[in-house]
Amino acid sequence: MILLGLTGSIGMGKSTVAAMMRRAGVPVFDADAAVHRLQGPGGRLLPDIEAAFPGTTGPRGVDRVALGKAVFGNREALRRLEAIVHPAVFAMRRDFVRRHRAKPLVVDDVPLLFEKGGERRMDATIVVSAPAWMQRRRVLARPGMTQARLAQILKLQVPDREKRRRADFVIDTGTSRAETRAQVMTLLACLRARGIRYCRSCAKSSSTPKPPA
Numbered sequence: 172m173i174l175l176g177l178t179g180s181i182g183m184g185k186s187t188v189a190a191m192m193r194r195a196g197v198p199v200f201d202a203d204a205a206v207h208r209l210q211g212p213g214g215r216l217l218p219d220i221e222a223a224f225p226g227t228t229g230p231r232g233v234d235r236v237a238l239g240k241a242v243f244g245n246r247e248a249l250r251r252l253e254a255i256v257h258p259a260v261f262a263m264r265r266d267f268v269r270r271h272r273a274k275p276l277v278v279d280d281v282p283l284l285f286e287k288g289g290e291r292r293m294d295a296t297i298v299v300s301a302p303a304w305m306q307r308r309r310v311l312a313r314p315g316m317t318q319a320r321l322a323q324i325l326k327l328q329v330p331d332r333e334k335r336r337r338a339d340f341v342i343d344t345g346t347s348r349a350e351t352r353a354q355v356m357t358l359l360a361c362l363r364a365r366g367i368r369y370c371r372s373c374a375k376s377s378s379t380p381k382p383p384a
């Protein structure tokens with residue numbers, strides 16, 4: 172089995188690419204979805220989160236906007252939240268990978284792959300990337316997102332340029348979905364047929380469309 176770490180900064184299209192991979196029959200562990208389950212209605216982590224951040228949980232689970240306000244911009248608070256959330260996610264990931272170990276490819280979709288040194292656990296890494304202006308446009312269109320919140324989140328993330336440099340493969344989402352899907356399918360076919368070493372040598376494609384005038 173080849174274990175692939177999939178990552179990308181906020182709004183780069185990681186979830187979209189992960190969905191394309193899943194549709195292509197690859198098991199994908201979704202760390203964000205795991206976090207949502209653990210923090211959702213009746214979620215296992217609610218008591219610990221409420222104790223550490225009073226008033227941020229309720230019958231509908233974690234109030235993500237309120238918790239985000241408490242931790243983004245406050246490194247110590249974020250570390251406390253991570254200490255509650257990450258061990259539970261690690262355990263779910265380990266079970267998922269074990270369950271699928273007979274498959275040729277397994278994808279681990281990890282928002283903080285390079286930030287937390289997770290790439291060491293992977294056979295290869297894939298970064299999803301688009302031009303910065305497109306990233307901003309996508310993220311600022313989300314409800315509840317502001318320039319200030321985006322700036323705080325970007326400060327916590329390894330810059331896109333650095334991610335691209337460190338990754339084995341880059342998927343460009345600055346183009347049409349059809350082109351992105353074609354890149355995904357080519358990469359998966361290559362990995363299945365030829366393995367990592369061969370595919371590394373023919374990867375790292377990217378195009379950077381100009382911002383609109």
Ligand SMILES: CC(C)(COP(=O)(O)OP(=O)(O)OC[C@H]1O[C@@H](n2cnc3c(N)ncnc32)[C@H](O)[C@@H]1O)[C@@H](O)C(=O)NCCC(=O)NCCS
Binds near residue numbers: 202236242286324328
């Ligand atoms: C604070 C929370 C509730 C805010 O939720 P919300 O739905 O508003 O934002 P979302 O989770 O989509 O994150 C927005 C962006 O911030 C990034 N981000 C989230 N947590 C972190 C973190 N610990 N460090 C750096 N960036 C982070 C995400 O990758 C994403 O790009 C949530 O982000 C959270 O619980 N974070 C801590 C757990 C964690 O580390 N999750 C990410 C990897 S498993």
Ligand SMILES: Nc1ncnc2c1ncn2[C@@H]1O[C@H](COP(=O)(O)OP(=O)(O)OP(=O)(O)O)[C@@H](O)[C@H]1O
Binds near residue numbers: 343
């Ligand atoms: N070619 C493309 N590939 C992927 N996403 C695209 C493309 N073109 C436009 N998009 C849009 O870009 C947005 C990317 O959102 P997505 O949720 O996939 O990002 P993400 O990286 O998972 O974000 P986050 O880190 O915040 O969870 C979506 O609204 C998607 O429709």
